[in-house]
Amino acid sequence: MTSSGDALPGDPFRCSVCGYRLDTPPWGIDGKNPTFDFCPCCGVQFGYQDCLQAAVEKQRARWLAGGARWSEPSEMPADWNLEEQLRYVNRGSDPSDA
Numbered sequence: 001m002t003s004s005g006d007a008l009p010g011d012p013f014r015c016s017v018c019g020y021r022l023d024t025p026p027w028g029i030d031g032k033n034p035t036f037d038f039c040p041c042c043g044v045q046f047g048y049q050d051c052l053q054a055a056v057e058k059q060r061a062r063w064l065a066g067g068a069r070w071s072e073p074s075e076m077p078a079d080w081n082l083e084e085q086l087r088y089v090n091r092g093s094d095p096s097d098a
């Protein structure tokens with residue numbers, strides 16, 4: 001049984017831009033205290049470049065357009081799968097952007 005997209009819950013440990021799961025929740029466990037760290041995957045700075053959904057979408061588009069390169073390649077899992085990871089990002093509420 002597979003659920004389509006929307007069944008994936010918001011995970012506080014995931015980067016909202018690229019969907020990478022971090023060791024520390026980028027916005028704190030309550031979602032209100034950004035770490036201001038950088039995502040090792042897409043390189044976004046939490047609490048700064050991901051404050052607004054529009055900014056998140058823009059960062060993601062830029063990251064994907066650039067080839068979805070890792071900001072910290074040494075952190076990249078050997079079995080990393082971009083498509084799989086992108087299933088965890090909120091694709092936004094503006095379909096006209098697609």
Ligand SMILES: [Zn+2]
Nearest residue numbers: 015018039042
């Ligand atoms: Zn990221």
